[in-house]
Amino acid sequence: MAIILSSWSENYRDSSDSKSLLAQFKGDVIAIASDEKIALLxxxxxxxxxxxxxxMFLWTPALSPNEENIPLGFISATFMLSSMLGSSIASRLLAHSTPKVESYMQIIFAISALTLLLHILTNFPLPSAGVKGGNILFAGCIQLFGFCTF
Known part of the structure; x- marks a missing residue:
């Protein structure tokens, strides 16, 4: 923090532009509204x-609804590994000019939605045992797989 405070200059808008904060926001809204791609992004x-x-806030209670003893450190490390693998796959996909990003991002968002839906689907046919403590349930393992895929 000391190095940043002493060596980095602040990133202000153009000093010759003396617009009020409201005028700046209005210009930003116009820029977003004028280009559909910016708004969609x-x-x-x-x-x-x-x-x-x-x-990030709800994965712990989702995987242990009855306060099962789940390996939190292992699961968190698994999430980080999954994130790293996803970044590696994305960088390899972006390295090629074909297919276009728009074509495979639709597939990625569909997969993301389906993997988050796994939590709902596993709670209905696989009800919890109702016992506090114990190990992670089978439904929790399926949900963990879905979370890692997400």
Missing amino acids: GAMQSLFEGSMYTF
Whole structure:
């Protein structure tokens, strides 16, 4: 923090532009509204980040609804490994000019939605045992697989 504070300059807008904050926001809204791709990218990013942060807060109670003794460290490391694998696959896909990003991102979002749906699907046909403690249930293992795929 000390190095950053002493060596980085602040990133201000153009100093010759003396617009008020409201005028700056108005210009930003016009820029977003004028280009459909920017608006769609913003919506897509917001929805993905919203689901990701909801997932980050709720994965522990989702995998242990009856306070099962689940290996939290192992599961967290598995999530990090899954994230790393996803980044590696994405960088390999982006290295090629074909297929276009738009074509396979639709597939990726569909897979993401289906893997998050696994939690709902495993709770109905595979009810919990109702016993506190114990190991992770089979439904929890399926949900963990879905979470890692997500």
